[in-house]
Amino acid sequence: MNSLSRQILLGFLLLGTATFLHAADPAAKPKRLLLVTHSGGFIHDSVALAEETLKEIGPRHGYEVTCYRFTGDPDQKVRFQPSKDEAAKEVTWLEKYSAEFRNRTGVTVERNNIGRINADTLKKFDIVLFFTTGSKRNKQSPLNDAELADLLAWVKAGGAFAGTHCASDTLYDTPYGDLIGGFFDGHPWHQKIQLKVEDPKHPAAAGFQTGSEITDEIYQFNPNGPYSREKLHIILSVDNTSIDVKKGKRPDQDYAVAWCQNYGQGKVFYTSLGHRKEVWKDPRFQKHLLGGLNWAIGRESGDATPSAKLPRQ
Numbered sequence: 001m002n003s004l005s006r007q008i009l010l011g012f013l014l015l016g017t018a019t020f021l022h023a024a025d026p027a028a029k030p031k032r033l034l035l036v037t038h039s040g041g042f043i044h045d046s047v048a049l050a051e052e053t054l055k056e057i058g059p060r061h062g063y064e065v066t067c068y069r070f071t072g073d074p075d076q077k078v079r080f081q082p083s084k085d086e087a088a089k090e091v092t093w094l095e096k097y098s099a100e101f102r103n104r105t106g107v108t109v110e111r112n113n114i115g116r117i118n119a120d121t122l123k124k125f126d127i128v129l130f131f132t133t134g135s136k137r138n139k140q141s142p143l144n145d146a147e148l149a150d151l152l153a154w155v156k157a158g159g160a161f162a163g164t165h166c167a168s169d170t171l172y173d174t175p176y177g178d179l180i181g182g183f184f185d186g187h188p189w190h191q192k193i194q195l196k197v198e199d200p201k202h203p204a205a206a207g208f209q210t211g212s213e214i215t216d217e218i219y220q221f222n223p224n225g226p227y228s229r230e231k232l233h234i235i236l237s238v239d240n241t242s243i244d245v246k247k248g249k250r251p252d253q254d255y256a257v258a259w260c261q262n263y264g265q266g267k268v269f270y271t272s273l274g275h276r277k278e279v280w281k282d283p284r285f286q287k288h289l290l291g292g293l294n295w296a297i298g299r300e301s302g303d304a305t306p307s308a309k310l311p312r313q
Helices: 003-024 047-057 093-105 145-156 176-180 277-281 283-297
Strands: 031-036 063-068 077-080 089-092 127-130 160-164 189-197 213-218 233-238 256-263 266-271
Touching: 031 047, 047 063, 047 277, 047 283, 077 093, 089 093, 127 283, 145 160, 145 176, 145 266, 160 283, 176 266, 213 277, 256 283, 266 283, 277 283
Parallel strands: 031 063, 031 127, 127 160, 160 266
Antiparallel strands: 077 089, 189 213, 189 233, 233 256, 256 266
């Protein structure tokens, strides 16, 4: 073996050793992910599976996952009628919510499954992921005004935020809309669709390619805002040839599925997929979600230029 060959071999050995040491470096601590599944409106039966899935795949991909199933005041007194054959009675909000949550998911909500989202709590996490419903309209939103202000300030200061599916069906008529990027305005399609990958280089495009088929409840977003390609970088959208567009409301027939944006110094990722349990079990969706989370915390790079400002292709 000549001198040049030995140098090349030594270089590969050093590179491999450095790579191994980096992967095993104890200083590379897992990112702390807070999953919030508080559902003050409709409780999706997939929220418990979402928690189970993230707690399974998260540690393998560098995430330490905590879940808050309930973020309200657990001791607040409310009226609750367990069934039409029973009289309404006064119980705590946590007792009422736990009964409703168990009815939909088969899982209870205990005191060790709850938490409040505020400035002190947010210091403990690197990224927050909402799979939530509820708004001020029904007084069962996952956040009160002060908590929402804390969340917005935390993201603007450099925090990472993400949402799946009904995270856009949350906190209507609040500045949260600018954070998540759009508000739910119906789901005209619950069927198999084809996806269009608008940014194949983005980490959140992982798992899918243009023409990929997936069956899920497909959202449309309020055309009166805040959804806008002038603000959002669209990653996935619906291939309109795979749906009956006449069922939709949007005059522009723009049906985005996933996007990202910069929010102050922070980053936000959202995907409308995740209604069905089968979707959470789908390895393609898991790659898609993990790619979005990795982008939001800065592990992977990707464009966030608003789609309307990109050159036409």
